Amino acid sequence: MSMKNIILAGALAAAVATPVLAQEPVKIGMITTLSGPAGYLGQDIRDGFQLAIDAEEGKLGGVPVELLVEDDNLKPGNGRQIADRFLNNEGVKLFTGIVFSNVAGATVPDIVDAGAFYISPNAAPSNFAGKECHENYFVVSWQNDSLHESAGQNATNLGFETAFVLAPNYQAGKDAISGFKRFFKGEIVGEVYTRLDQTDFAAEMAQIRDVAPDVVFQFHPGGLGIAFLRQYQQAGLLDMVPMVVAEPSMDAVILNAVGDAARGVNVSSHWNTDFENSANEAFVEAWKEAYDRPITYYASQGYDAARAIASALKATDGTLADADAFRDAMRQAAFESVRGEFSFGPNQHPVQNWFALKVVDGEDGKPTLETVGTVLENHGDAYAAECQL
Amino acid sequence: MTLFLEQVLNGLQLGVMLFLMAAGLTLIFGIMGIINLAHGSIYMIGAYAGTYVAMETGVYYAGIPAALAAAALTGSAMEFLVVRRLYKRDHLDQVLATFALILISNQAITLLFGRQPLFIGMPEALNSSVELLPGLFYSSYRLAIIAMGLLVALGLYLVINRTRIGMLVRAGSTNRDMVRALGVDIRLLYTIVFGLGALLAGLAGFMAGPILAVQVGMGEQILITTFVVVVIGGVGSIRGAFFASLIIGVFDTMLRAYLPGLLRQVMAGSEADALGAGLSSMGIYLLMALVLLIRPKGLFPAHS
Numbered sequence: 001m002s003m004k005n006i007i008l009a010g011a012l013a014a015a016v017a018t019p020v021l022a023q024e025p026v027k028i029g030m031i032t033t034l035s036g037p038a039g040y041l042g043q044d045i046r047d048g049f050q051l052a053i054d055a056e057e058g059k060l061g062g063v064p065v066e067l068l069v070e071d072d073n074l075k076p077g078n079g080r081q082i083a084d085r086f087l088n089n090e091g092v093k094l095f096t097g098i099v100f101s102n103v104a105g106a107t108v109p110d111i112v113d114a115g116a117f118y119i120s121p122n123a124a125p126s127n128f129a130g131k132e133c134h135e136n137y138f139v140v141s142w143q144n145d146s147l148h149e150s151a152g153q154n155a156t157n158l159g160f161e162t163a164f165v166l167a168p169n170y171q172a173g174k175d176a177i178s179g180f181k182r183f184f185k186g187e188i189v190g191e192v193y194t195r196l197d198q199t200d201f202a203a204e205m206a207q208i209r210d211v212a213p214d215v216v217f218q219f220h221p222g223g224l225g226i227a228f229l230r231q232y233q234q235a236g237l238l239d240m241v242p243m244v245v246a247e248p249s250m251d252a253v254i255l256n257a258v259g260d261a262a263r264g265v266n267v268s269s270h271w272n273t274d275f276e277n278s279a280n281e282a283f284v285e286a287w288k289e290a291y292d293r294p295i296t297y298y299a300s301q302g303y304d305a306a307r308a309i310a311s312a313l314k315a316t317d318g319t320l321a322d323a324d325a326f327r328d329a330m331r332q333a334a335f336e337s338v339r340g341e342f343s344f345g346p347n348q349h350p351v352q353n354w355f356a357l358k359v360v361d362g363e364d365g366k367p368t369l370e371t372v373g374t375v376l377e378n379h380g381d382a383y384a385a386e387c388q389l
Numbered sequence: 390m391t392l393f394l395e396q397v398l399n400g401l402q403l404g405v406m407l408f409l410m411a412a413g414l415t416l417i418f419g420i421m422g423i424i425n426l427a428h429g430s431i432y433m434i435g436a437y438a439g440t441y442v443a444m445e446t447g448v449y450y451a452g453i454p455a456a457l458a459a460a461a462l463t464g465s466a467m468e469f470l471v472v473r474r475l476y477k478r479d480h481l482d483q484v485l486a487t488f489a490l491i492l493i494s495n496q497a498i499t500l501l502f503g504r505q506p507l508f509i510g511m512p513e514a515l516n517s518s519v520e521l522l523p524g525l526f527y528s529s530y531r532l533a534i535i536a537m538g539l540l541v542a543l544g545l546y547l548v549i550n551r552t553r554i555g556m557l558v559r560a561g562s563t564n565r566d567m568v569r570a571l572g573v574d575i576r577l578l579y580t581i582v583f584g585l586g587a588l589l590a591g592l593a594g595f596m597a598g599p600i601l602a603v604q605v606g607m608g609e610q611i612l613i614t615t616f617v618v619v620v621i622g623g624v625g626s627i628r629g630a631f632f633a634s635l636i637i638g639v640f641d642t643m644l645r646a647y648l649p650g651l652l653r654q655v656m657a658g659s660e661a662d663a664l665g666a667g668l669s670s671m672g673i674y675l676l677m678a679l680v681l682l683i684r685p686k687g688l689f690p691a692h693s
Contacts, residue, residue: 039504169666191659192649193666197610199601202399202531203646210392223506223602231600234511234528236518257508257602 025064026318028309029086030097031079031107034071038221040253041099041298042071045121048302049096051286052310060306061314068092074099076106083107087114093320094119096305099298101125101144101172112136115323117330121305122298124349126175130383133347136323138330140305142270143349143381144172147246148179150268150354151217154375155244157356158266160215161186164208164241166228167219169193176219176246182382189213194220199227205235216243225249226257233261242266252294255359255367262367267357270350271300271339272371279307279336300338311335345380347387353377391525396646397639402531404638405538409593410611411618411630412545413586419562419625421579423472424483427490428590428615429608431467435460435591436607437498440509440598449512452595460591461584463494468583476579495605506604534596541589542631549627558582562625614641617673621680623687633688637673644669 030049032042046069058064068090072079079098086092093116098104101123111118112134120139128134129143155163163186167173173193181188190211192204208216216237220228225245232238238261247269255262273284273295283303287295308330315329316322333343337352345351354376362368410432417425439456443449467490475483510516511530518526549555557578560568569575594607601607618637622629649665656664680688 036504169663169670174663191662193662194645195666195670197613199607199610200399200403202402203396203642206392206395206399207646223604226506226508227600227602230508230602234530234600236526253505257506259508 025058025066026060026094026313026320027066027068027086027090027092029083029090029092029095030067030069031072031082031086031095031103032069032097033074033099033103034069035073038074038099040296041122042097044296044299045097045099045302045305047291048283048287048299048304049121049306050302051283051290051299052303052306054290055282055286056310061310061312061318063310063313063318065313069097072098072103072107074103076103079103079107080110083110087111087116093117094309096121096309097302098123104128108134108137117320117323117326119305119309119330121301126383129347129349129381130386133383133387133389135327135348135389137348138308138344139349140308141301141350142352143383144175145179145182145383146270146354146379146381147248147268148176148219149183150270150375150379151244151246152180152183153354154266154268154356155180155215155217156183156185157373157375158215158242158244160242160244162189162213163187163215163217164190164192164211164213165217166192166194166204168196168198168221168224170196172221173219177217180217180219180246184217186214194224196224199224201228201231202235205231205237208237208241209235213241216241218243218245219249221248226254229254229258229261229265238264244268247297250359250369251296251298252369253296255369256294259367262359263361265359267359267369268354268375269297269357269369270352270354271297272355272357272369274369274371275338275340277336277338277340280338280340283338304335304337304339304342307335307337308333341378345384346389347381347384348389349381349384351378351380354379391522394522394525395527396642398527398531398535399646400639400642401635402535402638403642404635405535405542406593406597407611407615407618407638408538408542408631408634409589409596410615411622411634412541412627413589414615415619415622415625415627415630416558416562416582417586418619420558420565420582421472421476422565423475424480424487425472425586426484426487426612427467427494428586429610429612430491430494431460431463431587431590431608432594432597432611433498433603433605433608434463434494434594436594436598436603437502437507439591439595440507440603441502443509443598444507449509452509452598453592456591456595457588460587460594464584464587464590465580467587468580472583473576473579491609498605502605504605506602507598508603509598511599530599537592537596541592545627554578554581614673617677621677621687623690626687626689629687629689637676640676641669641673644672648672 034042070082095111096119099122104123108118117136122141124139124143165177167176244266250267311334312329316325343351356373356375357369358372359367360370414428435456438459439452442455443452515530618633622633648669649662652661652665
């Protein structure tokens with residue numbers, strides 16, 4: 001090699017060296033569900049996440065980031081393929097975004113086994129919280145069961161003694177009912193599993209009216225829940241039997257669609273728009289500025305996931321190469337969550353408060369969710385003990 | 390007893406909805422030999438068009454002509470553009486092509502209306518309950534659906550049995566080739582049958598709007614049950630579709646309402662609930678298998 005070439009190579013190497021490398025944005029791979037009836041869930045997670053990036057003008061924790069978004073179509077196989085492509089072709093070390101537990105179940109093991117990090121903004125199935133927990137797997141939202149446990153506790157707190165429970169006949173439906181039962185101290189006087197493709201609940205409404213329980217707990221995601229609530233009102237049950245639900249049954253989009261038929265429904269949630277803390281006020285204001293649609297709790301989770309990542313990127317100056325340092329920084333949860341107090345439990349799932357919300361008339365006459373009290377304090381999950389980290 | 394009667398009414402209401410769908414499907418299948426998976430899409434398009442117009446105008450009844458027009462238009466367009474090319478092809482091609490129509494119409498509706506379901510309230514006059522017997526209250530809207538379904542059934546009976554068109558339809562479902570050999574414009578007959586089926590599906594879709602969510606994919610939910618009705622009733626037979634719809638409607642409702650309770654007499658509560666839910670969702674398919682075992686051509690075969 002001639003002298004000239006050596007000098008040239010040296011100059012090139014210098015040009016590529018540290019200062020430029022530090023400017024290289026950290027790639028964040030977001031695998032989420034953007035199509036189909038549940039597409040708004042992923043859309044809100046993505047937009048909430050993006051909001052946190054925009055607030056820092058393309059950075060998280062002062063480190064430039066590049067967000068790569070792909071739609072998994074709610075198909076576990078697609079999620080895996082996207083993860084594979086991100087890992088091998090794009091060199092992504094940091095993942096987030098998955099909405100549904102079945103997609104997470106197929107995708108997350110590949111990601112963490114490859115040494116990358118996964119920060120969940122939504123789904124958190126029980127197996128990953130217990131025996132199969134992983135040091136590179138963090139959940140910023142909640143463990144799935146807590147959604148329904150908090151609903152059960154809410155029903156107990158409200159003094160209801162008999163409950164009629166309904167959910168679709170599939171895994172998440174059964175989990176919902178067992179989660180509810182775990183924290184409901186009263187008696188279950190009716191337990192009905194509906195079909196996942198069922199949209200007419202007239203037979204179930206007649207049964208509820210016949211049994212006349214103190215309270216009805218139902219878990220019907222998306223369009224099913226909307227149909228259920230409307231028929232509940234049409235059957236005249238809304239004024240007769242109070243209802244408690246977990247937050248997936250009453251997000252802002254469902255509330256908007258159901259309208260009057262939701263009035264008086266009790267919801268348990270880890271977040272609401274009216275929370276009074278500076279992080280939440282900034283988030284709600286930024287959302288209203290940026291988007292012309294209701295804020296769902298999915299958006300808040302996307303935002304919180306981004307801020308959690310930001311705190312760890314800040315502590316490590318954006319060097320993901322040292323996985324131990326990044327992991328330690330994540331565990332601190334040194335960010336202000338829009339839900340208020342937040343920390344990670346031993347299995348890197350949230351320990352947080354759950355709140356009672358109620359659907360009331362808003363200032364504009366439209367039904368809105370109002371926070372009325374606390375349901376559970378510093379609630380972790382039942383699986384943490386099984387996790388060996 | 391009132392609970393039982395209420396469940397019977399619920400079953401009847403489900404039954405007439407199924408009949409509106411099945412009447413068209415069975416004619417299309419019986420006369421034209423087409424397996425039209427896109428029948429559910431016409432139901433959805435009728436529901437969207439009717440609900441949209443009713444919401445925009447604020448008048449519920451304005452939705453009816455809109456739903457019928459949209460459904461008939463979609464039906465004719467489907468027949469003219471796609472189905473017409475499939476008469477001579479085998480069933481697999483028909484299933485593929487009409488399945489493609491499902492995907493296309495679902496995506497088109499998503500583009501036009503978004504993923505959020507549409508909602509429409511019940512018309513004022515029907516938004517109440519009627520006391521049919523002492524202690525038995527039933528939604529007037531659901532009663533109106535039952536009445537409408539029975540009226541349509543009566544109308545179809547008269548058209549099929551008393552008019553010239555009806556005679557051709559009957560002849561067509563018994564022996565297609567003979568009708569053609571006698572010089573009847575079979576193409577026109579096909580278009581009429583397809584349009585009629587589409588009208589009924591559109592009507593069913595619109596009437597379902599205030600009860601169910603008007604959303605993308607709503608047609609596929611009812612389509613499968615409708616096929617069960619068509620098979621049980623006998624392909625091509627309106628009478629069969631009518632009785633099979635009511636049987637399936639009542640049978641399905643009764644299973645859902647009473648099976649878990651019955652099972653709870655003989656086993657633990659939670660197991661009974663889970664098994665009951667499983668069995669009741671299988672119920673109509675078991676019934677279909679049973680009917681096919683005993684009467685392979687359905688209860689009222691058109692070709693008998």
